[in-house]
Amino acid sequence: MKPVKIVVMLLVVVLVSSVGVYFVESITTPIIEDRRAQEIEEALQSIFPAIDGTTDTVTSDTDVDFGTTGITDVLVIRDGDDNVKGYVYTMTFRGFSSEIIYLVGIDAAGAITGYQTLQQNDTAGYGAQIADEENWTQFTGMSIETAGNGDFDGLAGATVTTNAWKSSFETLFNFHLDTYGYTPMTDEQLLLQKKQTLVGNDLTIESYTPDLAPGDYGITAVDVATDGTDNQAVIYTVEFVGYNATGSNTYLIAFDLATNEVLGGTALSSDDTEGFGALILDNANWADFPGMSLEDAEDGNFDGIAGATVTTLAWKQSLVDVGMFHRVEFLGETPRTVESLSELLFPGADRFTNVTSEKPFGTMIEGVYDVFDDLGAKLGTVYHVQTIGASYAELTTIEFLIGIDTADNFTGFYMLDDSETPGRADAFYADDYGDTIEGVAITDDYELDAVGGSTITYNVITAAIDEVVHYHQTKYILLPERIMDALAEAYPGAVSFESVYSDYDFDATINNLYAAKDGSDAVIGYVYYATATGYSGNIIEFMWGVDNSGVAQQLYIMNDTQSWDDATYAGYDGAFGTDFNTSTWLDLFEGVTFQSILDTEVIDAAGVSTTTGGMKVSLERIAQYHADQNVGGAS
Amino acid sequence: MARKQKSLSDVFTAGFFKQNPVFVQFLGMCPTLAVTGSVESAIGMGAGVIFVLVLSNLIISLIRSAVPREVRIPIYIVVIASFVTMLEMLMNAFVPDLAAQLGTFLSLIVVNCLILGRAEAFASKNGPVRSVLDGLGMGIGFTGGITLLAFFRELLGKGSITIWGDFALNLIPSDFQISILVAPAGAFLVFGILVSQINKIKLRRAEQGEVA
Numbered sequence: 001m002k003p004v005k006i007v008v009m010l011l012v013v014v015l016v017s018s019v020g021v022y023f024v025e026s027i028t029t030p031i032i033e034d035r036r037a038q039e040i041e042e043a044l045q046s047i048f049p050a051i052d053g054t055t056d057t058v059t060s061d062t063d064v065d066f067g068t069t070g071i072t073d074v075l076v077i078r079d080g081d082d083n084v085k086g087y088v089y090t091m092t093f094r095g096f097s098s099e100i101i102y103l104v105g106i107d108a109a110g111a112i113t114g115y116q117t118l119q120q121n122d123t124a125g126y127g128a129q130i131a132d133e134e135n136w137t138q139f140t141g142m143s144i145e146t147a148g149n150g151d152f153d154g155l156a157g158a159t160v161t162t163n164a165w166k167s168s169f170e171t172l173f174n175f176h177l178d179t180y181g182y183t184p185m186t187d188e189q190l191l192l193q194k195k196q197t198l199v200g201n202d203l204t205i206e207s208y209t210p211d212l213a214p215g216d217y218g219i220t221a222v223d224v225a226t227d228g229t230d231n232q233a234v235i236y237t238v239e240f241v242g243y244n245a246t247g248s249n250t251y252l253i254a255f256d257l258a259t260n261e262v263l264g265g266t267a268l269s270s271d272d273t274e275g276f277g278a279l280i281l282d283n284a285n286w287a288d289f290p291g292m293s294l295e296d297a298e299d300g301n302f303d304g305i306a307g308a309t310v311t312t313l314a315w316k317q318s319l320v321d322v323g324m325f326h327r328v329e330f331l332g333e334t335p336r337t338v339e340s341l342s343e344l345l346f347p348g349a350d351r352f353t354n355v356t357s358e359k360p361f362g363t364m365i366e367g368v369y370d371v372f373d374d375l376g377a378k379l380g381t382v383y384h385v386q387t388i389g390a391s392y393a394e395l396t397t398i399e400f401l402i403g404i405d406t407a408d409n410f411t412g413f414y415m416l417d418d419s420e421t422p423g424r425a426d427a428f429y430a431d432d433y434g435d436t437i438e439g440v441a442i443t444d445d446y447e448l449d450a451v452g453g454s455t456i457t458y459n460v461i462t463a464a465i466d467e468v469v470h471y472h473q474t475k476y477i478l479l480p481e482r483i484m485d486a487l488a489e490a491y492p493g494a495v496s497f498e499s500v501y502s503d504y505d506f507d508a509t510i511n512n513l514y515a516a517k518d519g520s521d522a523v524i525g526y527v528y529y530a531t532a533t534g535y536s537g538n539i540i541e542f543m544w545g546v547d548n549s550g551v552a553q554q555l556y557i558m559n560d561t562q563s564w565d566d567a568t569y570a571g572y573d574g575a576f577g578t579d580f581n582t583s584t585w586l587d588l589f590e591g592v593t594f595q596s597i598l599d600t601e602v603i604d605a606a607g608v609s610t611t612t613g614g615m616k617v618s619l620e621r622i623a624q625y626h627a628d629q630n631v632g633g634a635s
Numbered sequence: 636m637a638r639k640q641k642s643l644s645d646v647f648t649a650g651f652f653k654q655n656p657v658f659v660q661f662l663g664m665c666p667t668l669a670v671t672g673s674v675e676s677a678i679g680m681g682a683g684v685i686f687v688l689v690l691s692n693l694i695i696s697l698i699r700s701a702v703p704r705e706v707r708i709p710i711y712i713v714v715i716a717s718f719v720t721m722l723e724m725l726m727n728a729f730v731p732d733l734a735a736q737l738g739t740f741l742s743l744i745v746v747n748c749l750i751l752g753r754a755e756a757f758a759s760k761n762g763p764v765r766s767v768l769d770g771l772g773m774g775i776g777f778t779g780g781i782t783l784l785a786f787f788r789e790l791l792g793k794g795s796i797t798i799w800g801d802f803a804l805n806l807i808p809s810d811f812q813i814s815i816l817v818a819p820a821g822a823f824l825v826f827g828i829l830v831s832q833i834n835k836i837k838l839r840r841a842e843q844g845e846v847a
Contacts (some may be wrong), residue, residue, distance in 0.1 A: 006703045013698070013710050017717035024721040028728035035731060098738045121738035124672055124793070124817055 008530075039118060040075075040103065041091065046113035047088050048077060048105035050201055055080035064179055068172045072101075084108055087180065093168035095120060095161040096127045104172065106144050109189065110182035115139040123561030127161035137283045141194060141248035141266075143184065147620075148173025191268070198264040199225040199233045210329045218318050219326040220250070224257075231257055234330060236270070240318035242311030246500070247271020248279055249311070253319070255294065255326060262292040277311030278284040298323035306605065313396075338367055338401065338416075342382040345403030345412040350374035352382065357502055362471045364464050366399070376387040380405035380470070385414070387464040389457065392549075395516070398460055400432075404472055410437040410446065413465070428457065440467045489556035490527045491516040497527060504629045509618055513631065516545060524548060526631055533581075534562045534611045542615075544622060546594055548632055556588045557581040562611045572607025580611060646761075647768040650776030656776050657780025658833045662749035666740050667781050668822040675798050677785035679733040682776025683726065684742060685771065687718045692758040693772035699759045711754045712745070719745045749777060787825050792816035 016420035042060070044051060051058070061074040066359050073090040086107040105113035115136045122128045129135055138152055146152070147169045154162030176182070185193065195205050203225035210222050214236075221237035235254040242249050249272060253265040259325075263276060263288045270278040279285055288302035296302070297319050303310030310311045323611030327333040329568055334340055339352040346352075352369040359510035367384035382403045389396030403411030414433025415453040428451060437446040494516035501513040512529040524549035563581040576585035588602050597620060604612045625631075641649070656662040663684070670680045694714050695702075696833035702710050714747065723741050725736040734741060753773055758766040789796055792814055815821045 001704065006706050009701060009703060010706055010710065010713075013713050017713050021717050021720050021724075024724050028724040031728040032724075032731075035728075098735075119735050121735050123819070125814055126818070 043116045095122045126158040129155040217321040242272045242314045243277045260294040262289045265289045279305045346371045370504040487542040491545035495519045506550040533614045570607040597623045626630045641721035650773035651759040656749045656777045657831040663747045671785040672817045674785045676736045685774030687775045691715045692766040695758040696763045696766035716745045751769045788816045
């Protein structure tokens, strides 16, 4: 009897248990299926953003055998004309410690449209990173072939799960290729798709021809997104040079034309260092952009790339240019050219002539503009100054305009741009900032308002202004007649002179270098306009000509700061005359070759050796410069 | 002489400390080590074990006299496996996040020796009321034990305690967290330290008892 009892008892227990399990299963299965379907439906919009809820149809492909691929479902998305728009795969694979389920959308051209991890239970901090959205964004726009080759970022510290994940993608790619195949998009189509992603699929993207030259702003292409009637958004393709000076970075940035907010941005290419500047390609670095105001984009109020300061700074600077272009082209603002802004410093000006190339080099001088009224009379000069900013954190620049009229008075100060700490230097931008120096003689002390909390910036600006004043006084031709007279004295045979200093290196003692020309405009020699330090530290200003064969012409002293009248007390015997400016000592530097001056030391005059010694140093330096720089090929 | 039967309250509270399944009996070590990375999953696992333990104890005590001794283990396993299957289905349906968090360890409740152990050692020899109380008490003791373990692992390893996303206790800055404690190896470390501390207390009490 006992064996029968055993069998019966086992049977009864199994049967009752089965009924219990069946009962619970009948209750829970519909709930689980409903929830899974809902999850997939919710995910579908983000996995396949191009899906159109009204015209597209989504069907599960039941005709294919998934085998051991780990694929549990493929949804085929078709448009209203029954053309396949794409596929959404549900994949499972075994991670380090759990079954992982993910969804991936692939469009008809084989580009991944979105990725989402639906389920995982891997180790927190390791495999569980697969659930972090920041690890998903890399897939959008990536070719399924690239993903299939495992060319995507894995999970830090989770080798097993990463390998399984990549292997799963490889299986998926092979299955997709074998089962559905795809025609890869051309580069143009891919670019268009990226632009479309920024502005949404409801708008049509068209090329736009701007009035401004976009190239001046680092913009390589401008597109607008239209709803058929109005332009709703603009997309800029921008190029800038980052850390790697031999390459460049390109990116797209789209602005809403109604709100001027950024719709989004994405990098297209980067020649910068892998893992640093090239991280601009990581869409996570563009996460701050959607919804950002134009001002914030211009001010660089976004995180940038950690560890890539130079590239980040260049990126932010390029956005300043994009903002400037956008303001002029689409908001109708006046172009912020130096010429247009210079009007603020010279309200009565008729024209500004860029004379930078004619002027000697100045370390901070970006541009020199002569200002004329409508009758052609010169009103003054505008200096465009750029200097290093004061931020401790990164390399920043400060750029401003400062005007000086013909009477050597300041006409104003205008802050053009700075990349100083946001919020700190704003006061420098105020329209009335710099008004206090208007009308002040450049030789007088001036007062600029200090800005609280920006002492260093203030100091940098005032130091730069002082530099401009020095440049204006010493390097810039204040009195053309005086210069012309001196030039004629130094090179009597020349008919005209032209500054050629910008062709050669800058030297602190040489104010300018002129080519002396004859009546047929042929260069017959050169004139150095330079300074020497004389007695009591007084500056001796002089012109010294040299012909094409290296023979010194006249040495003409332009100012009268060295008196030899009373030099007898120091033992001067008056051998060279009593007036330095006309002394015969100067004749020793005329009619001889520059080379001979370098080869044979000219004697000092006893009793006036400070003056003659200072002159000698300066003259020898010029002779050396002439040889070193091979001025006019005359060495 | 027959042993004196324990009172109902003794049956119920035995699992709390005296015969705590985790720290005294060392039963159910697999989930003890595997799901104690977070307090949330420890409580979830504990709730699952209570569910299975109470119901399997109840059913086994009800059928104990009808079960032939030779096949009692397969029958207990069938009963336990059925409840685990039901639990899995119910959790997947109603608390899917927790089910996903517990993963395969949910299924492994079937072979949790705590459950089979109580079925064999208690439910098969006691009436339904006592068996239910035993299951409940042991389950609570087990839950308390693994929750304590999880508390230290999560707190020291992640710096915070998060329960169902709503209640979060952030205590330790990231620089001072010991992330190995939430990794599998950390379970052994924390478990070993806790057991040593409990044994220390037990030893001290025993010595005090001897002195007294």
